[in-house]
Amino acid sequence: MAYTIFDLFCGTGGFSHGIESAQKDAFETRLGVDILAPSLETFVANHKNAVPIRRDLRRLSCKEVAELTGLGRGEVDVIVGGPPCQGFSSIRPFRSTNNDDPRNTLFEQFANFVNYFRPKVLVMENVVGLATHQNGEVLTHITECFEQLGYSCDWRILNAANFGVPQRRERLILVGANEGARVAFPRPTHESRGATIGFRERSRMVATDDLPLFRSRDPLAPPVTVMDAIDDLPPVESGGSATLYRRKPRTTYQTERRNGAKALTLHDSTKHTPKMLEIIRHAGANISCIPRHLISSGFSSCYSRLDGATTSVTITVNFVHPASNRCIHPKLNRALTPREGARLQSFDDTFVFCGTRSQIVKQIGNAVPPLLGRAVGGAILEMLEGAAAAHPLRTAVGGR
Numbered sequence: 536m537a538y539t540i541f542d543l544f545c546g547t548g549g550f551s552h553g554i555e556s557a558q559k560d561a562f563e564t565r566l567g568v569d570i571l572a573p574s575l576e577t578f579v580a581n582h583k584n585a586v587p588i589r590r591d592l593r594r595l596s597c598k599e600v601a602e603l604t605g606l607g608r609g610e611v612d613v614i615v616g617g618p619p620c621q622g623f624s625s626i627r628p629f630r631s632t633n634n635d636d637p638r639n640t641l642f643e644q645f646a647n648f649v650n651y652f653r654p655k656v657l658v659m660e661n662v663v664g665l666a667t668h669q670n671g672e673v674l675t676h677i678t679e680c681f682e683q684l685g686y687s688c689d690w691r692i693l694n695a696a697n698f699g700v701p702q703r704r705e706r707l708i709l710v711g712a713n714e715g716a717r718v719a720f721p722r723p724t725h726e727s728r729g730a731t732i733g734f735r736e737r738s739r740m741v742a743t744d745d746l747p748l749f750r751s752r753d754p755l756a757p758p759v760t761v762m763d764a765i766d767d768l769p770p771v772e773s774g775g776s777a778t779l780y781r782r783k784p785r786t787t788y789q790t791e792r793r794n795g796a797k798a799l800t801l802h803d804s805t806k807h808t809p810k811m812l813e814i815i816r817h818a819g820a821n822i823s824c825i826p827r828h829l830i831s832s833g834f835s836s837c838y839s840r841l842d843g844a845t846t847s848v849t850i851t852v853n854f855v856h857p858a859s860n861r862c863i864h865p866k867l868n869r870a871l872t873p874r875e876g877a878r879l880q881s882f883d884d885t886f887v888f889c890g891t892r893s894q895i896v897k898q899i900g901n902a903v904p905p906l907l908g909r910a911v912g913g914a915i916l917e918m919l920e921g922a923a924a925a926h927p928l929r930t931a932v933g934g935r
Contacts (some may be wrong), residue, residue, distance in 0.1 A: 537563035538919055539606060540684040541652065543592060543616030543645055545569045547898045548578035549882065550615055550660065553908020557916055562613070565604050568592055573890030574898055580887035592644045597651035608653050613915060617903070618642040638922055642677065648712070649711075650684050654832035655922060656915050657681065657711040663692055665734045666709050666739070677709065686711035689718045691741045695732055697723035698910040699756070700881045701764040701788070702847040703731050706903060708911060716922035721910035726755045729845055757786050761865055762843035764878045768799070773869040774806030794883040801873040801888065802896065804853045814838055815857060815868045836861040841871075847879045873899060881906035 537560055542551040545567035555562045564585045567578040573588055579587045586603050588595060601607045619639045649657050665674055671908040678688045690709040693700055699720065712718045720741050765787045769777040778799050784790040807815065814829050817838040822830070825838050838857050843849055843865030853859035854876045862870050873896050874884070881904040 537561060538612040538916075539610065540564040540613045540615060541566040541568075541600075541604075541611050541648070541654070542578075542582075543568050543614065543648060544618060544641075545578050545616075546571075546574045547888070547902050548582050548585075549880070549902035549905050550617075550908040550911075552581055552886070553903070553905035553910075554613070554880075554912030554915065555904065556909045557912030562912065564604060565611075566600060568595060568600075573894040576889035577887065577895075577898055580889055586807055590726055592641055592648075595644075596864070597648055600648075601652075606652070608651065611652040611654045613656045613658065614645075614649055614652065614654045615660070616645050617660045644832075646684070649681065649686070652715065655713050655716055655735045656912060656918055657686060657713075658915065659705045661709075663705045663707050666690075666692065674707075681709075681711045685871075686713050687716075687718055688712075689720075690739070691720050692739055693734075693741055693910070694727050695731075695881070695904045695907040695908060696727035696758055696846045697725055697741070697755075698907050699725050699760055699788070700846075700879075700904045700906045701759040702850060702881075703727060703877045703903065704849045704904060704907075705732055706907065710914070710918075712918055712922075714922055716918040719914040719917050720923075721914045723755060724910075726758050726805075728758055758846045759786075760845055761841050761845060761847050761879065763788050764792070765875045766843070767793075768802055768872075768874060768878075770867060771802065771804050771869075771872065771929060772867065773804055773812060776803035776872075778802070779886070786813065792878055792881070792883050794885045796884040799864050799874065801877065801885065802875070803892070804869045804872050807857075807869060811857065812868060815863055815870075816858070818863045818868075821861075833858065834860075839863060839864050844925040849865050850876055850879055850900055852897040854900055855896050876900065880904045 540551050540562055542548060542564055546569055548567055551564045555564060564582045567582060567585050568588045569575045570591050575587050575589050631856055681688045688709060688711045691709060692705055693708050695704040710718050763786045767782055767784050769781045771777050780799055784793060817825050819837055821835045821839050822833050822837050839861035840863040841861060848861050850859045854862040855870045857863050857870050864871060876899045880899055880902055888898060
């Protein structure tokens, strides 16, 4: 039997989808909870055996979830989720109870699900800024909360580029282990070049070269570049689109992302205005490349062109609009298409997105890259199988 996953605040389900891909048939996602209908529709399209629930988690009882999924205490192996950080400022000492409390913040309800279902492993992902929010006190409270529930916890900042994603996207990953499991984090497989947010304590950065614990036995592979990810896709101009592949994959990454797809989807470009096209023609590494008479304001990364020879900067929910961030194609005079954005996020071309174009772009921009999920899934599998070996009788009734 596969290890069971509950995905809270699931969005598109990119994170749990990635975890499932760590090893064939090792994991099965059984629940997805999100408040946005288009995101949940996407989740359902890619998680056929999961129960989808569209609800604010604070309005969802653990008992109802147990009834809908048929899974009770001790029968869920992994709970993953990224509680919105807005609620962290009001974290209170956790009231250790199995009763759902309408006063809970979103994080507290996430912790309540952990307390009710008692998974062997919990994974909480969030923005890097959580590490320094209120001088780190909030993250300390979060860790203490899970430790009160009996979980050994640790956290790291993982850069997706170190795991084969063509994008320098950092996430804070907190892992908790129950029932004797040892907390583990994935080892980097790829180099990362270029600026990142990072963290002052280098021991929290898994990918640093000076940490023997996380140094790969083999040399790290070179980073996957923007063009390594997208240059097999047909060139389209502003306002154009393509539905067929016209050339064979050039790189292993492109072959893997096609995943056997026959038809090309979501490869349609934003139709830019004549003024925007003039701005784009001047685009370079930052906004200073744009003649001042063409723009009145903007951040340094606005109206900027991606460097095709290296990994992408972090893409946002507006990656089809050059005025908002660095998202102009390395060679063509237009912003990225949704398909190119999905490639930079490491989604396979066969992953199904639902909703309007605008909704899909936001889903892509908000997602945890599936390849980062795959790396975390490998570490989770190591934890679960390590615990199973240490406690064979205790784990025989769960997981697999």
